């Protein structure tokens with residue numbers, strides 16, 4: 001699964017490691033054992049630093065896992081599904097289903113992570129005071145990093161946890177998730193720009209620390225997209241397939257030879273995927289590309305031979321939401337889905353139609369929010 005290694009399950013949640021995790025794990029262990037620990041505890045043998053570095057790295061990733069688990073368990077307690085936790089890079093992502101979020105639930109889920117990190121920071125600090133020299137140094141490091149993690153995540157800029165908290169508060173106050181996301185994402189952009197400025201200033205002072213610049217750019221792009229994503233997914237959640245499906249579409253007969261397929265004549269349907277009929281029954285869909293390929297190879301082959309059977313396609317019903325239709329299309333890499341009602345094809349829904357719906361919605365919502373902001377100022 002896209003560069004992820006599945007390592008197990010906790011509380012029914014899949015735990016994955018992204019391949020960047022391995023890279024960062026070894027880089028961090030190496031940096032700690034060649035720089036940080038020799039500075040703290042000079043004059044020890046190299047293997048001691050190696051063990052301390054590896055131990056500190058492992059415990060740091062355990063801390064990040066606990067941060068994500070904390071989000072996830074609060075979500076589960078609020079009856080929100082969590083499918084997986086993926087650890088990568090210097091952080092993690094819990095796949096939380098946000099469909100049933102309310103402002104209160106989002107607030108609880110968002111704050112749970114930083115609270116865990118701050119708690120771990122305090123715990124490791126206390127432990128470091130009661131431990132021997134070696135373990136004390138490891139715990140001291142973990143206390144420091146967990147406090148930074150907790151503090152950093154509390155910055156009120158979306159997509160950071162603090163930004164989610166801010167969004168939840170504004171959402172509750174205004175009753176408008178789009179506007180709340182807009183403001184929280186503006187906070188995220190400001191923080192991202194601040195990080196980039198620190199990084200650039202560092203260069204002038206002879207400290208080349210690209211980390212700030214990269215992190216800033218990364219946060220900026222997520223903050224910028226998150227607002228549109230929220231608006232668009234909300235619109236799609238509210239729209240039903242029946243409002244956007246087309247009842248005028250072209251279907252192909254399963255028994256037709258592929259040589260009979262003439263795309264030029266079908267241009268007006270603007271379709272690249274065709275429902276395939278056997279009599280009046282829909283038995284699957286055929287892709288234009290596949291038909292053309294078969295036609296070039298052997299024109300006598302039947303449409304049936306290039307048909308993807310209906311039981312292999314996840315189709316939608318008119319009452320399904322557009323977001324479900326869109327997700328199914330992306331998952332199945334198909335640009336059109338048959339809409340099935342009572343075992344019959346009621347119409348088709350196209351990715352192009354939904355794409356248009358998104359961009360119109362995003363532009364509209366953007367304009368509305370800019371207008372709202374002007375009135376406020």
Ligand SMILES: [Zn+2]
Pocket residue numbers: 067068071113114153161
């Ligand atoms: Zn978090």
